[in-house]
Amino acid sequence: MSSMQKYISNTVKSIPPSGIRKFFDLVSQTEGVISLGVGEPDYATPWHIREACFHSLEQGYTMYTSNSGLLELREEIAKYMKKGIGIEYNPEDEILVTVGVSEGVDIALRSLIEPGDEVLIPDPSYVCYGPGASLSYGEPVSLPTYDEDEYRLRPDVLESKITDKSKVLILGYPNNPTGGIMHKEDLEALVDIIVKNDLIVISDEIYSELTYNGKHVSIASLPGMQERTVVLNGFSKAYAMTGWRIGYACGHPDIIGAMTKIHQYTIMCAPIMAQKAALEALRHGEGEMRKMVEDYNYRRKIIVSEFNEMGLTCFEPKGAFYCFPSIQKTGMTSEEFCEKLLIEEQVAVVPGNAFGESGEGFIRCCYAASVSNIEQALERMSNFCIRHIK
Template sequence: MNNMNDYLSASVKSIAPSGIRKFFDLVSQTEGVISLGVGEPDFVTPWHIIEACLYSLEQGYTMYTSNSGLPELREEVSYYEQRTIGVEYAPADQILITVGVSEAIDLALRALLEPGDEVLIPEPCFVSYAPGAVLAYGNPVPVETYDIDQYRLRPEILAGKITPRSKVLILPYPNNPTGGIMTRQDLEDLVDIIVKNDLIVISDEIYGELSYFEKHVSIASLPGMKDRTLVMNGFSKAFAMTGWRIGYACGHPDIIAAMTKIHQYTIMCAPIMAQKAAVEALRNGEIEMRKMIADYNYRRKLMHKGLNEIGLSCFEPRGAFYCFPSIKSTGLSSEDFCEQLLLKEQVAVVPGNAFGQSGEGFIRCCYAASVNNIEEALRRIKNFLNQIE
């Protein structure tokens, strides 16, 4: 029995491997690479957060927690969401602690979708939304956004994609990979469409703290939107806690209960030591977080200016930690550009089409890298562009 493909689920077989991970198989085979690819802070988790985890282990916290997560963490999440987005969530039944935001999104899609339901997904977007919809037996529907609009989701484009099967809208702002944001007015312009078509919103706010021009606004804070919005957030980006794999979902108790039901049978609970660390992050992590965000903002300006100066037109990102320059002037496809840049100049960036077909002709460059690496990468990219002129 050498070929087991016939035994695999059709939905799993229909999903392509992650465009990010597929590309980075090449990175591991190349010496001296400067990586602007992986969306991960180059900061180590602040020591006081690590220390809280170590102390919890010394105190014997190595057991399961409740399925929903530690009560004290859910209380801190409640306080945090109230002070940052102005929405109150009851710790007892409106908050679920998950293994990263990725699990929270997966749980929400599985809890909400019937076979054939449509999930509206602004593109370019994070790579897991469409496969997550497929694995929940839904149909992902791309809703294109454009650099000319600063990658905001336009109401007329959204309205044109809605059908009787539309059920869920994912709002991934601040956006990975584009760095686009949605202002309060942008979100208000969507509310009538959402309510009229009875959509549930999954608002992925993992980059909410990384908004450089104005305070992040959650659509859950707008009138009439709290009950039909699931707010997803976590600790990976703003607190430099990617490997801790800790996130959460906030929303209507009926939906949170359904998500918790799936969570208890598949994951049971997030690791207690990561939850203890997250409590410390929310209670005492503000100062270190603000320092890291200030550094990201400096690097953002450096990379944006540098890319434009070497001839790659780039929208100025307003959130997250990515630039999304156009490489259309080179005549190369996104994948060809990235592969040749890696092989010739040892710089790793991600092809734009990894984030949906509307990302073709662009590349994603992560500026959560050191200033020295950003400057050297820009020099190497300039060399590469000179070679292909």
């Protein structure tokens, strides 16, 4: 069959495949694998949320909604945002229901970026930010963060990377892959730089409920930041609703209006059944969500303690459900470590460099797995480290 590569956009050609998916092609070919790789709760969506979906189908809710999403869902999101991060949003024109946070990232970038604009991205970070910037014809710019800083973005690093082309700063905290968070004082240290350089912030807060020490703080809640911040959040992680693909964006009506234009021409609307389920999650799902977060916290303590015991130094993640231990004592690259661990011990973790250059020398492990799987994986990894740590 002849190649069709000449027809493919050069922008798309220039984007490497996801480092996570590339690695998991290997996993699918290996039997008996315990995976600490996929960033997904091991819980099923709570029954009452699923039941709300069933009832919506029985009642004939199978049609389109408003492009912006069900008004009653947007009203509930507005209540949640006021209670959770102390910000008031108008459900009429400042909230958009999206197909997951991933769509929110995509259409926020496409709404804001002109060709050549620079998008500032902490590194390591979620894999879609850089490619999303490139697909919007922007230029992703890496902002290195460091283990010794618990992966908080330092103001001096931000300031050093700003040019006259800088337009958007993406903040993904609690952070995937590191589990790092930004405290209020960390965010306050960024505000003057952001305002002085007229940056817009896209704040991905999908893990906001998974904050273990204290309460999550949104940069949008700080003085002068609400109008220049697009807050993205959703239901996948806290409510175990990854497959429902339901999220939302909150921000200035001009920006939300621009995002809605793209959304209406590409997506139309999020599925009504998923919106009905999300409505139930917000109204009655806090109890189950808190229980899941307590379980993650318990698993977090187990996995961090064991990694440090076996010689894979790991700072204590303060949010999300990932830890990011160093594998530098083995002398291997991140990819070499993960491939050998998979072959020798049938444990799957993700190379840290899949999340950016600053992730080299580390691995991402997800502790949203069962305790028994975590314990078995840790035992196998300990055996691996006995053989390979120098």
